[in-house]
Amino acid sequence: KKSDWRIWYRTLRRAIILIGLGIFFSAQSHNFGPQFRIPGVLQRLGLCYLIVATTFVLLPGLAWRLIYVIFPSIYFALMYAVEVPNAGSTVCGRAELSAQCNAAGYLDNQIFHRFMVHPTDPEELVSTLTTTVNAYLGLEFGLLFFRFRATRRKLMLR
Secondary structure, X not given: OOOOHHHHHHHXXXXXXXXXXXXXHHHHHHOOOOOOOOOOHHHHHHHHHHHHHHHHHHXXXXXXXXXXXXXXHHHHHHHHHOOEOOEOOEOOEOOOOOOOOOHHHHHHHHHHHXXXXXXXXXXOOOOHXXXXXXXXHHHHHHHHHHHOHHHHHXXXXX
């Protein structure tokens, strides 16, 4: 199953389509000018899909379920441990969660810099860690729905 090239082809194709559509729509609204942005909703969904599909295929069930704990732990560690420099007259620091001073916005600004609409852009790379957990929950629900397909009709009619 892991070496089936069709699985990897479909996974990569879907992720690339989602990310490409996001970049295309961003280019339509910003024309690759100074306000062109890389992070966006579709790009985030494509990245989450790629992470979830890859780990689902490669890792055993318990291992990819550990991501429910690992990804939020990394997110909270970054949010509370990264020292954010002061933003103008705003005093920042460690564990500051305001829109101007949080670690996710700071780190994303370091990575994407001019490709963000503003420093507090909500489609951050760091917050993709927690968004991926939502995608995993969708996978879990889909697996349950598939496993209990005999009772699926009864569930839908309730």
